[in-house]
Amino acid sequence: MEKVEIIVGDITTLKVDAIINAANSSLMGGGGVDGAIHNRGGPAILQACKEIRKESYPQGLPVGKAVITQGGELLATYVIHTVGPIYSNDPKPEAHLKNCYENCLELAKKNKITSIAFPGISTGVYGFPKESAATIALTTINSFLKNSPGSVEKVVLCAFSKKDQEILQRAQNKL
Numbered sequence: 001m002e003k004v005e006i007i008v009g010d011i012t013t014l015k016v017d018a019i020i021n022a023a024n025s026s027l028m029g030g031g032g033v034d035g036a037i038h039n040r041g042g043p044a045i046l047q048a049c050k051e052i053r054k055e056s057y058p059q060g061l062p063v064g065k066a067v068i069t070q071g072g073e074l075l076a077t078y079v080i081h082t083v084g085p086i087y088s089n090d091p092k093p094e095a096h097l098k099n100c101y102e103n104c105l106e107l108a109k110k111n112k113i114t115s116i117a118f119p120g121i122s123t124g125v126y127g128f129p130k131e132s133a134a135t136i137a138l139t140t141i142n143s144f145l146k147n148s149p150g151s152v153e154k155v156v157l158c159a160f161s162k163k164d165q166e167i168l169q170r171a172q173n174k175l
Contacts, residue, residue, distance in 0.1 A: 068107050120139065
């Protein structure tokens with residue numbers, strides 16, 4: 001079985017242990033994937049995010065970090081929230097994007113999550129070039145899977161469009 005699957009779809013409808021939310025630092029929902037996850041997942045996710053803000057990150061979740069909440073009304077049991085870099089404003093966008101993927105995967109391993117789905121972190125309104133983001137995502141994921149056998153068994157990269165899926169597939173083929 002291939003451990004990394006690249007699909008086109010709606011991440012909020014996937015039946016995996018955890019989906020990744022490309023969140024903003026407030027963790028209070030927003031547009032794009034973030035808004036869709038909060039809307040479909042219901043108020044339990046927002047409440048859990050408020051607790052995280054209150055207890056751990058009163059100034060907001062820093063770029064590259066990741067936190068986990070329940071999945072609320074989603075098919076996924078958990079949501080792992082991470083804040084990707086805003087490409088034009090970040091002095092080290094590549095390193096911060098890599099940290100997003102690494103920290104999400106480490107949280108999955110820590111919580112015994114075996115299947116996980118990622119959207120294109122930072123590739124929407126945050127402006128990260130999709131080709132570079134795909135290479136960083138796949139290099140980081142493949143390295144984690146190689147170096148952490150027996151933890152995460154399946155990673156789904158959920159593309160927004162057929163074109164995004166093709167970009168991810170080309171990046172995977174180069175590795």
